[in-house]
Amino acid sequence: xxxxxxxxxxxxxxxxxxxxxxxxxxxxxxxxxxxxxxxxxxxxxxxxxxxxxxxxxxxxxxxxxxxxxxxxxxxxxxxxxxxxxxxxxxxxxxxxxxxxxxxxxxxxxxxxxxxxxxxxxxxxxxxxxxxxxxxxxxxxxxxxxxxxxxxxxxxxxxxxxxxxxxxxxxxxxxxxxxxxxxxxxxxxxxxxxxxxxxxxxxxxxxxxxxxxxxxxxxxxxxxxxxxxxxxxxxxxxxxxxxxxxxxxxxxxxxxxxxxxxxxxxxxxxxxxxxxxxxxxxxxxxxxxxxxxxxxxxxxxxxxxxxxxxxxxxxxxxxxxxxxxxxxxxxxxx
Amino acid sequence: xxxxxxxxxxxxxxxxxxxxxxxxxxxxxxxxxxxxxxxxxxxxxxxxxxxxxxxxxxxxxxxxxxxxxxxxxxxxxxxxxxxxxxxxxxxxxxxxxxxxxxxxxxxxxxxxxxxxxxxxxxxxxxxxxxxxxxxxxxxxxxxxxxxxxxxxxxxxxxxxxxxxxxxxxxxxxxxxxxxxxxxxxxxxxxxxxxxxxxxxxxxxxxxxxxxxxxxxxxxxxxxxxxxxxxxxxxxxxxxxxxxxxxxxxxxxxxxxxxxxxxxxxxxxxxxxxxxxxxxxxxxxxxxxxxxxxxxxxxxxxxxxxxxxxxxxxxxxxxxxxxxxxxxxxxxxx
DNA sequence: CAAAGTTCCGGTAACGTTTCCAGTAACGTT
DNA sequence: AACGTTACTGGAAACGTTACCGGAACTTTG
Numbered sequence: 018x019x020x021x022x023x024x025x026x027x028x029x030x031x032x033x034x035x036x037x038x039x040x041x042x043x044x045x046x047x048x049x050x051x052x053x054x055x056x057x058x059x060x061x062x063x064x065x066x067x068x069x070x071x072x073x074x075x076x077x078x079x080x081x082x083x084x085x086x087x088x089x090x091x092x093x094x095x096x097x098x099x100x101x102x103x104x105x106x107x108x109x110x111x112x113x114x115x116x117x118x119x120x121x122x123x124x125x126x127x128x129x130x131x132x133x134x135x136x137x138x139x140x141x142x143x144x145x146x147x148x149x150x151x152x153x154x155x156x157x158x159x160x161x162x163x164x165x166x167x168x169x170x171x172x173x174x175x176x177x178x179x180x181x182x183x184x185x186x187x188x189x190x191x192x193x194x195x196x197x198x199x200x201x202x203x204x205x206x207x208x209x210x211x212x213x214x215x216x217x218x219x220x221x222x223x224x225x226x227x228x229x230x231x232x233x234x235x236x237x238x239x240x241x242x243x244x245x246x247x248x249x250x251x252x253x254x255x256x257x258x259x260x261x262x263x264x265x266x267x268x269x270x271x272x273x274x275x276x277x278x279x280x281x282x283x284x285x286x287x288x289x290x291x292x293x294x295x296x297x298x299x300x301x302x303x304x305x306x307x308x309x310x311x312x313x314x315x316x317x318x319x320x321x322x323x324x325x326x327x328x329x330x331x332x333x334x335x336x337x338x339x340x341x342x343x344x345x346x347x348x349x350x
Numbered sequence: 351x352x353x354x355x356x357x358x359x360x361x362x363x364x365x366x367x368x369x370x371x372x373x374x375x376x377x378x379x380x381x382x383x384x385x386x387x388x389x390x391x392x393x394x395x396x397x398x399x400x401x402x403x404x405x406x407x408x409x410x411x412x413x414x415x416x417x418x419x420x421x422x423x424x425x426x427x428x429x430x431x432x433x434x435x436x437x438x439x440x441x442x443x444x445x446x447x448x449x450x451x452x453x454x455x456x457x458x459x460x461x462x463x464x465x466x467x468x469x470x471x472x473x474x475x476x477x478x479x480x481x482x483x484x485x486x487x488x489x490x491x492x493x494x495x496x497x498x499x500x501x502x503x504x505x506x507x508x509x510x511x512x513x514x515x516x517x518x519x520x521x522x523x524x525x526x527x528x529x530x531x532x533x534x535x536x537x538x539x540x541x542x543x544x545x546x547x548x549x550x551x552x553x554x555x556x557x558x559x560x561x562x563x564x565x566x567x568x569x570x571x572x573x574x575x576x577x578x579x580x581x582x583x584x585x586x587x588x589x590x591x592x593x594x595x596x597x598x599x600x601x602x603x604x605x606x607x608x609x610x611x612x613x614x615x616x617x618x619x620x621x622x623x624x625x626x627x628x629x630x631x632x633x634x635x636x637x638x639x640x641x642x643x644x645x646x647x648x649x650x651x652x653x654x655x656x657x658x659x660x661x662x663x664x665x666x667x668x669x670x671x672x673x674x675x676x677x678x679x680x681x682x683x
Numbered sequence: 684c685a686a687a688g689t690t691c692c693g694g695t696a697a698c699g700t701t702t703c704c705a706g707t708a709a710c711g712t713t
Numbered sequence: 714a715a716c717g718t719t720a721c722t723g724g725a726a727a728c729g730t731t732a733c734c735g736g737a738a739c740t741t742t743g
Contacts, residue, residue, distance in 0.1 A: 019698090020700065029722075030722065031700085031701095031723090031724090032701080033721085035701060036701090036702095036722090043720075044720095044722080062462050064700065065700095066399040067399075067700040068701075070403055070700075070701095071702085072701065075399075085428070086424045088424075095418070098445055102444075109440075112428050112431055129395050129398070240628055240629060240632050272634055273632040273634060296573060296599075296602060301606060301609045301634075352728090362692075363693045363694070364730080365692075365694075365733095366691085366693075368732085376690075377692080378692090381692085397729050398730095399730090400698090401729080402698095403728090403730075404729080404730045404732085405698085405730085406698070687740100687741080691736105691738085692736090692737085692738100693737100695734090696731105696733085697733100699728105701726105702726090702727085703726085703727100704726100705723085706723080707722080708719100709719085709720085710717105710718080711717090711718080712716080712717080712718095713715090
C-alpha cells in the first residue's frame with residue numbers, strides 16, 4: 018500500500034493524495050473526503066522513511082537519560098514518552114552511562130538520528146557550559162536549572178536546587194538537629210550536587226550557624242554507594258543526629274546502614290531524602306523528602322521543546338515548585 | 351554530506367562507496383581503505399531514511415512495555431536497550447497502559463514503524479493466545495512462559511512462575527507458617543498471576559495441606575493497590591502469619607499496611623516478595639524474595655529475537671533459573 | 684591462444700514521499 | 714470580451730541510498 022495505490026484507486030494524482038494526507042489547504046473538501054475514505058478502509062499509513070527522506074528531517078525528538086534509570090527518572094521518562102507519543106513526533110530514548118559525556122552522545126545521536134530536538138535528563142550543567150556549543154538543535158535540560166547557562170537553544174526545566182536543599186536542612190534544624198550529615202555527589206563534577214550543597218550552607222547560615230564540610234559525604238546516586246557512604250559517615254561522626262540524602266534512593270541505602278549500625282530511624286538518626294518518589298511514603302518509617310514535580314517537569318520540558326522547534330521560541334528557564342513532604346523518618350529532639 | 355560527496359572526493363562511483371560502506375565482498379581492500387578514510391575524516395553517517403526506504407525495512411526492533419515502569423522492568427528495559435544499541439539495530443521502546451491491548455498496540459507499531467521484531471515485556475499470555483496470529487514478524491515474550499503457546503514466530507523467555515511461586519510458599523511453610531495470605535493480580539486475566547497462584551497451591555499440596563482461596567487477595571502490581579489489598583486481607587483474616595506478594599513493589603505496600611495495622615514484620619507477619627529488585631535487600635527488614643534473573647532475561651530475549659530475525663531460527667521457550675533470596679522479613683514460628 | 688571464469692567497478696533504476704511549477708476551469712472585474 | 718484572480722489538480726524532479734546489470738581488466742583453464 019503506497020500513495021500511488023491510493024492515487025490509482027481514487028483517480029487523483031499522487032500529489033493530490035499527498036496534499037490530502039497532510040491536509041494542505043489547496044485541496045477541496047470533497048476530494049479530501051474521498052481520499053480519506055479510501056485511506057481509512059485500507060488502513061494506509063504513509064511510509065515514514067520516504068517522508069523523512071524527502072523533507073530532510075526526522076520529525077522526532079530524542080531523550081537522553083544519564084545514569085541509571087532510578088524510579089524518579091523512570092516516571093519522568095515514561096511521562097515524556099506518552100506526551101510525545103500523543104503528538105505526531107516520534108521519540109527515541111537513549112540511556113547513557115553515569116560517567117559518559119552527554120554532549121558527545123548528543124552529537125552522535127544528532128548525526129545518526131537527526132532528531133529535531135533533545136531533552137536531557139540527568140545531564141550535568143558543567144559539561145554543557147564547556148561543550149554544548151556544538152549542538153545546534155533546540156534542547157531542554159530537565160531536572161536541572163542554572164543561572165549561569167546561556168545558550169540560544171538550551172532551555173532548563175526544574176526546581177531551584179539551592180532553595181530546595183535549604184528547605185530540607187531548615188526542616189531538620191527546626192526539629193532541633195544541628196549535627197547533620199549530608200550525602201551527595203561529587204561537587205566538583207555534579208552541578209546539582211554543588212547547588213544542593215550550597216542550599217545546605219544557606220540553611221545553616223540563615224540561623225547563624227555554619228555547615229561543617231566534614232559532615233558532607235560524597236557518594237553516587239545509588240543504593241549501594243549511599244549505603245557504604247553512610248557507614249563511613251557514621252563511623253567518622255559519632256554525634257550526627259540527622260542525615261540528608263540528595264535522593265530518595267540514597268536514603269533507602271542510608272536507612273539500611275543506620276540500621277546495621279544498631280541505630281534507629283528516627284529515634285537515633287533522622288533521615289531526609291530528595292525527589293519525592295512514591296515508594297518513600299510507603300516505607301517504614303515513611304520518608305521525609307523534598308518532592309520534585311516529576312509529571313510537571315515532563316510536561317513543561319516537552320511543551321518547551323516543541324515550542325522551541327515549531328515556533329522558534331527563545332530559550333528560557335522554567336522554575337517549578339518543590340514541596341517539603343513530612344515523614345516519620347524525621348524526629349524532633 | 352552524502353554518499354555522492356564521498357564518491358566525488360574519492361573518485362569512485364556512488365555504488366562503490368555504498369558497497370564499501372556495507373563491506374560488500376566486491377570491493378578491493380585498498381579502495382575500501384581509501385573510502386573509509388574519507389568517510390571517517392568527514393564523520394559521514396549514511397542516511398538511515400534513504401537506506402531503509404530502499405531496502406524496505408527499518409533495521410530496528412520494538413520493545414513494548416505493558417504497565418507502569420517499575421524497578422524490575424526498568425532494569426530489563428535498560429539492559430535490552432544497551433544490548434540492542436551495541437548491534438546495528440535501532441530500538442523503539444513503547445510504554446502502553448496496564449489495561450491496553452498489547453497485540454493491538456503491536457499491530458499499530460508494525461504499520462507505523464515496521465520493526466523487524468518485537469519484544470514484549472509484561473504482556474499477558476491469554477491475549478496472545480487469542481489474537482497474536484495477526485502479527486507476522488518475530489516476537490519474544492519476556493518474563494512470561496507458557497507451555498500452551500505455540501506460534502511459529504513467538505518465543506518466550508522467563509522463569510517457571512509455577513515452581514518459583516511454589517518455592518516461595520514452601521519456604522514460608524518450612525518456617526512454620528500455614529495461614530498464608532497471597533497478593534496477586536486478577537487470575538482470570540493475568541496468566542502470570544494464575545501461574546503463580548497454582549504454584550502456591552502446589553506448595554500446599556506437597557505437604558498434604560491445601561491452599562484456601564479466600565486467603566488470596568486480588569490487586570494490581572503497584573504500591574497503592576497492594577497497600578489497600580493488604581489492609582483488606584488483614585481485616586478479613588485475623589489468623590494470617592505470613593503474606594506472599596507477587597512482586598517486590600507490592601511487598602513494600604504490604605509492609606506499610608502491616609505496620610499501620612499495628613503489626614510488625616517479621617515478628618507478627620512474615621513477608622515475601624517476588625522479582626528480586628536491588629532495593630529489597632536494603633529495606634529494613636530486608637525482603638525475602640524470589641529473584642528473577644533480570645539481566646539474563648534481557649540477554650536471552652535480545653539474542654533470541656536477533657537469531658529469529660537473522661537466521662530464521664524457529665521459536666522456542668527459554669526457561670531461566672530463579673533463586674530464593676532469604677531475608678529478614680521472614681521469621682520462624 | 685582462445686574461452687571461460689574471476690574480480691572489481693560504474694551506470695542507473697528503483698524505494699515512497701513531498702514540493703515546485705504549470706496548467707485548467709470557474710468566477711469576478713473592468 | 715478580455716483579463717486577472719482564485720481554487721484546485723497533475724506532472725515531475727528531487728531526497729540518499731541500494732541492487733541489479735553490464736563491462737573492463739585480469740587470471741585461470743583446456
